[in-house]
Amino acid sequence: MRAHLAIPLTVIYAALWCLFWVDSYVWFRFEKWSLLVGFLSALPVCHYWIRRHRGSSIITRRAILSISYIPLWQLIAYLPLLNHSYSLAETINQIGIAVAFFLGLIWAVWWTDHETKSTPESTHKKRIWDPRQLVAWYFGKKNNKLRQSLFTLISYTFTFGLISLVLTRLTGCSIYEAPLGGGKEKQLKQIVKIKKIIKKKYVINPYSSILFNPPPIDDVKLQVLEVTEHLYKIGHGKSDGAGFSAGTIRGKVRFIRLKYDGGDWQQDMNRGADLNLLTEYGIRTGHPVSDRPEPMEIGRLKSFPPRKSPPMVYMTGQQKIILSAKEIKIMRNYLLECHGMLFGDNGGSSRWEGQFVSIMKNILPRVEPISVYLDHTIHRIPYPLPRLPIVAPHGRSNALGWVVDGRLVAYYHPGDIGDAWADGHSGVPREVWESSYQLGVNIIYYAHAEYNKWLERTKK
Amino acid sequence: MMRSLSLFLFLTASSMTEGALTSLQQINIKTFEKMRQVERYQIKIAEKHFLSGKHKIALAEYEKFLTLYKNSPGAPYAQLMWSHTMMKLKKPKTALRDGFQSVIDYWPKSNEATIAAYCMGSAYRTMGEVKDAQKSFRFLITEYPNHEIAIRARLDLLHYARLHQDMEERLRLLNELTYIVKRTKVSQQACITACHELAKLHCFAQKLDEGKKALATTYTGAALFDQVYNLSTQTVHHLLRDPKTKAAALKLGDQIISKLRAETAVRPKLTTKFLYQVADLHNTLGQPSETMKVYEEIGQLLGVNDSLRGRIANWYIARKKPDDARRIYGEFDDKATGLKHIADMFLKEGNITKAIDIFRELINIDGDNSGVYLWSIAGCYEKLSNWGKAIACYRQVDRFPSDYFAIAKCHRRLGEQKDAVILYQQIKIAGKSAPEATLQIGFTYEEAKEKEKAIRTFQLTCKRYPKSRQASIAHSHLQNKYNINVTLGGTEEE
Numbered sequence: 001m002r003a004h005l006a007i008p009l010t011v012i013y014a015a016l017w018c019l020f021w022v023d024s025y026v027w028f029r030f031e032k033w034s035l036l037v038g039f040l041s042a043l044p045v046c047h048y049w050i051r052r053h054r055g056s057s058i059i060t061r062r063a064i065l066s067i068s069y070i071p072l073w074q075l076i077a078y079l080p081l082l083n084h085s086y087s088l089a090e091t092i093n094q095i096g097i098a099v100a101f102f103l104g105l106i107w108a109v110w111w112t113d114h115e116t117k118s119t120p121e122s123t124h125k126k127r128i129w130d131p132r133q134l135v136a137w138y139f140g141k142k143n144n145k146l147r148q149s150l151f152t153l154i155s156y157t158f159t160f161g162l163i164s165l166v167l168t169r170l171t172g173c174s175i176y177e178a179p180l181g182g183g184k185e186k187q188l189k190q191i192v193k194i195k196k197i198i199k200k201k202y203v204i205n206p207y208s209s210i211l212f213n214p215p216p217i218d219d220v221k222l223q224v225l226e227v228t229e230h231l232y233k234i235g236h237g238k239s240d241g242a243g244f245s246a247g248t249i250r251g252k253v254r255f256i257r258l259k260y261d262g263g264d265w266q267q268d269m270n271r272g273a274d275l276n277l278l279t280e281y282g283i284r285t286g287h288p289v290s291d292r293p294e295p296m297e298i299g300r301l302k303s304f305p306p307r308k309s310p311p312m313v314y315m316t317g318q319q320k321i322i323l324s325a326k327e328i329k330i331m332r333n334y335l336l337e338c339h340g341m342l343f344g345d346n347g348g349s350s351r352w353e354g355q356f357v358s359i360m361k362n363i364l365p366r367v368e369p370i371s372v373y374l375d376h377t378i379h380r381i382p383y384p385l386p387r388l389p390i391v392a393p394h395g396r397s398n399a400l401g402w403v404v405d406g407r408l409v410a411y412y413h414p415g416d417i418g419d420a421w422a423d424g425h426s427g428v429p430r431e432v433w434e435s436s437y438q439l440g441v442n443i444i445y446y447a448h449a450e451y452n453k454w455l456e457r458t459k460k
Numbered sequence: 461m462m463r464s465l466s467l468f469l470f471l472t473a474s475s476m477t478e479g480a481l482t483s484l485q486q487i488n489i490k491t492f493e494k495m496r497q498v499e500r501y502q503i504k505i506a507e508k509h510f511l512s513g514k515h516k517i518a519l520a521e522y523e524k525f526l527t528l529y530k531n532s533p534g535a536p537y538a539q540l541m542w543s544h545t546m547m548k549l550k551k552p553k554t555a556l557r558d559g560f561q562s563v564i565d566y567w568p569k570s571n572e573a574t575i576a577a578y579c580m581g582s583a584y585r586t587m588g589e590v591k592d593a594q595k596s597f598r599f600l601i602t603e604y605p606n607h608e609i610a611i612r613a614r615l616d617l618l619h620y621a622r623l624h625q626d627m628e629e630r631l632r633l634l635n636e637l638t639y640i641v642k643r644t645k646v647s648q649q650a651c652i653t654a655c656h657e658l659a660k661l662h663c664f665a666q667k668l669d670e671g672k673k674a675l676a677t678t679y680t681g682a683a684l685f686d687q688v689y690n691l692s693t694q695t696v697h698h699l700l701r702d703p704k705t706k707a708a709a710l711k712l713g714d715q716i717i718s719k720l721r722a723e724t725a726v727r728p729k730l731t732t733k734f735l736y737q738v739a740d741l742h743n744t745l746g747q748p749s750e751t752m753k754v755y756e757e758i759g760q761l762l763g764v765n766d767s768l769r770g771r772i773a774n775w776y777i778a779r780k781k782p783d784d785a786r787r788i789y790g791e792f793d794d795k796a797t798g799l800k801h802i803a804d805m806f807l808k809e810g811n812i813t814k815a816i817d818i819f820r821e822l823i824n825i826d827g828d829n830s831g832v833y834l835w836s837i838a839g840c841y842e843k844l845s846n847w848g849k850a851i852a853c854y855r856q857v858d859r860f861p862s863d864y865f866a867i868a869k870c871h872r873r874l875g876e877q878k879d880a881v882i883l884y885q886q887i888k889i890a891g892k893s894a895p896e897a898t899l900q901i902g903f904t905y906e907e908a909k910e911k912e913k914a915i916r917t918f919q920l921t922c923k924r925y926p927k928s929r930q931a932s933i934a935h936s937h938l939q940n941k942y943n944i945n946v947t948l949g950g951t952e953e954e
Contacts, residue, residue, distance in 0.1 A: 264940075318936050348936035350929065366624050370588040375551040392922075394932045398550070403588025416935075 039078050042071030066103050086269045108156040176310040177251035179288045181243020183235025188382045234285040234382050236449040242286040246455035254290040256313045259297045262320030267347040271422035277440045298327040301334045309338040312447030316418050318348030321355045331363045335409040339454045341447040342410040345418050346394045353395040372401040378446045389435035390415030407450050487537045488571050494533040515548045536572035539563045552583040578609035611647045634658040638674050652678050663695040692716045713745040766792050796826040812840045831857045847874045861887045877908035895930040
């Protein structure tokens, strides 16, 4: 490659890489394999630059290695996500941040030192503000080298912290679109049709010389034909195919899990709970679904434009739930103004239940929880549930709901339903994990159908 | 007349044997009288299942009644009870659509239709359909203003008014309940509660006369004075919270004190009570020296007793004069109570050794309660990490299984996990404590670094007691610490 082309091409590539990076954390538009290709493509680029500068000065070589660290780190952090190892990815990210901090610090110290040595000492007697000079007034007269180092450390740490804060709080402009289609809110049920086949009757002369083997007159064979009505069009509204009338062709059903402080929000995610449910939902309803679950900070819920926000978000855990006043406000706005729904699943302690209820009291102070009854739409459509499936009873035995204008805005399940969705179903019997999937499908469907109704109702 | 009485006795006796139906679930005695014997029998069978919690069977029995005796005078009641059973089966939507609504549609003039109308509102409330529920309740108040259900409807609306902080609606309903609704046996309690709430609202808004007027609907004479006093003190507390209303609180406090002093002349028998109330008010108003003066006054007037000494001691404690407080406790006529207070004070101050000495002294004085004191001494030794002595004390107390749990805990602290496990195994005999004992065995094995045994015990807790709190803890612990996903059997709650 010609040298003069390499730099602009690398700059263009860097911009593309940033796009992939933003998508993997904020937008969630690209397929996971396209993202992998995007992150992997950094390898040849880094390799090219490292090879090209083999003979350059040691500083240039180290600078290139340091810059190459970022795409390599992101690639390594992305790989576990392909296997749904969210905890591992999180750990790699945290270690990566620490390494990036120290790398940056080394460069900051080197640059300050280099600049101090190369900047000529000022001769005039005015106050010197330049931090590259040891004689700057704020370094004092004694130990000014130490003070300059401290100054470098503090200002670098501050800058790094600020950049990290900006990047981790990135909200972007996400869009949630449901799949286009239609359907009716009706229960799934199997129908068995029994078809009678009556054999022909022969009238035989009993005095005939020909020997007949007459069939018994009442011997009517029944041919049982099981006809399962499996071609249901599950959805809402009038449109072709299964889906939602206010959806779009590119729309997909996604599963968004809320990240929150204080607890283990990622419980069972590594064991494929969310993805399994999403896949099951896709198979059972025929709706296009996303190929991965999406962990999301609560703050990012506000980044969705009006009428394009997720109809449902999921929250689980068993430790503490710490939500700031701002997050509570965002949740309130999401549930009431954006017509969203919160699905809380107690991952393992009665304490979590208390915290969830208390958080809901803060979010919706004027709405009292109700016990979600068994003939509620959420327990009937598309799967009629005769009982509430419970994997592990962590508190109460009934589901709680918060109703606003006849719509469930929050649904709390006390029995660790996520465990049943996970790989291996945590050893629960088939009927329990099957009901758990059915309940999961019902909840996702309910949220999407209600959202669709709202979109249709408020269409301009 | 005799027939009605015997029916009433029959109904009462049968309801007493198997729990009780609420007033909304009881059959009208006149309807029951008109029913044939066979119909009564069918209703009683269904009711029996309903009361014993076999709701699915009860549902079938009520359905049977409706199929067999659809023209019976008891049919609306059977339909109503069918709906109540549906509510019990957590199917309010079905109860509402196919049950309560049917009662109104098919038997609009029956007593059951009126009850069904209320139940519909109640079902809406259960389903969280607030607007529909409010609409139903308001309709009931207009249609049946003097019926029992109108009171219930008002109370439901009042609940929503509180929840939605709708002060206008709240005041309107409270005024209705306090001043307008006729006080009957059914409505009386609701009206009394409402008058208290209304009086409180008025007083907190510094409309004391309005508050007194509300209370006067229920109380007169001395009872009214006591109620006004209670409310006034609550108002003083409320006003003191805000610095802006502090002056008003002080003024009100002074007024109450003078009224209390005046009341001592009217009811001299209750002088002590009123003077104590004066002392408490001075305390609330932040006038401790005045409080002490009142205590001295009581002492001079009526003599010093343990109750007064206790209050004086508390006064010293609040002023951070523990030695004076102990001196007063030492003067108690009831030595044991005084010493107990002193021991508690030492415990709070962290002077455990002195507390133990006092508890030992108490055993000599009050031998009947030696178990309680030994338990306290054991607790003290635990605080001092003197596990051996703590065990010795716990062994002298007969408080199974708490003593075994406590001893096992001490053994675990001493590193004697085997002994602890033996004790927990013994506790397991007591059925109720078995889940906790099993869970603790798991944790004990964990402390003894016997990982496999610990895991097995936690799994056992989940398996044997799947619906217990301990199973939930074991389940979470296995998941968090060992990354083991154990099932709690998986249930489907009806």
